Amino acid sequence: MQSASTTLYQLPSLRGKFQTLLSKAQLFPVRSCFCRPRTRPSVSGSGMRSVIALSGSSSSSYAVDDGFVTLIEYVGKRGINVEDGLVVLLDHIQYACKRIATLVASPFNSSLGKQEGIGAASGSDRDAPKPLDIVSNEIILSSLQKSGKVAVMASEENDAPIWISDDGPYVVVTDPLDGSRNIDASIPTGTIFGIYKRLEELDDLPTEEKAMLNSLQSGSRLVAAGYVLYSSATILCTTFGSGTQTFTLDHSTGDFILTNPSIEIPRRGQIYSVNDARYFDWPEGLRRYIDTIRQGKGKYPKKYSARYICSLVADLHRTLMYGGVAMNPRDHLRLVYEANPLSFIVEQAGGRGSDGKNRILSLQPVKLHQRLPLFLGSLEDMEELESYDDVQQRVNPGYEV
């Protein structure tokens, strides 16, 4: 079985530097996570530190001489070549996600997690606390507005896309906080986003119409996508269409630090991830597939293990690291802002995203909140799964938990 690619930490030349991270962090003045995004990329010019190439790593793998590359350094031409406007946008998205990371870890979020509009006394000027999903949505929207780079945002939390600016070059689709139903138990949650170019040929249409059509672009047109996993570490995973990278939030400086410049999902894993309490609602093909791999009777002659967090970003992140397949076979997850960005990431890591029959990125969305079965994972596992043909769960009674 092919293993996940080497992380920066595993590279001998950098290991010592990472091991001194804690002591260095204590020496540095603590910079708040809330340092505001810059309005333009700030990594070119005389302020650049010298760059060393990591031996044995891919051409896009660079580290600065202190052994650390921040997200903004990386996308600001130190590791990957993306447009300046996209760097600015990403800077604003990371800022929003750092705020969400703080929010989900806050001792004051338990009431936000559960209820809407609680806590404000009648007649009070104070805004009633809102559920975390809504607050996260507001945080992202406000960051996108401030970036000056976004024409329209389509979010799980809004019925219709929100038009932001006529000359914003990008379209952002997002699930601001996935998995929030688990928040009271401190189970990981995540933010998902996808970035398209604004379709200039639609500029003359009425706002509502162009907002919707820009948001319903096929996943094959994504220029970038990412997720942020809020867990024991806060991890940002991105793709710009040439590989997949991860960055880990350094709480001492507030920077996302490059920790894996090139994730490759193993071609085959030994883990399946699904809510198998639904076994008796599954179609025959899916039951047979799971029964087979559980017993080690599939193409890979070892018994599979199950892992299911019930938090999409966390289940996917583990699958990217260890291989295997993560799935939700019923019509539950959304094409536009969940399946498309995550499939783009998985494909760029060498895996596959499918609805059980078709490549996700080949589907043309017809509705903003369109749901579908979703299967993401290692190439060989996905091919084997799809060969069972009948894996989409048609019975979908709605489940209480």
Ligand SMILES: O=P(O)(O)OC[C@H]1O[C@](O)(COP(=O)(O)O)[C@@H](O)[C@@H]1O
């Ligand atoms: O109930 P199921 O089918 O196991 O679905 C669990 C999935 O639903 C999610 O919680 C998302 O659901 P929502 O978008 O409705 O919050 C995912 O994080 C998780 O993977």
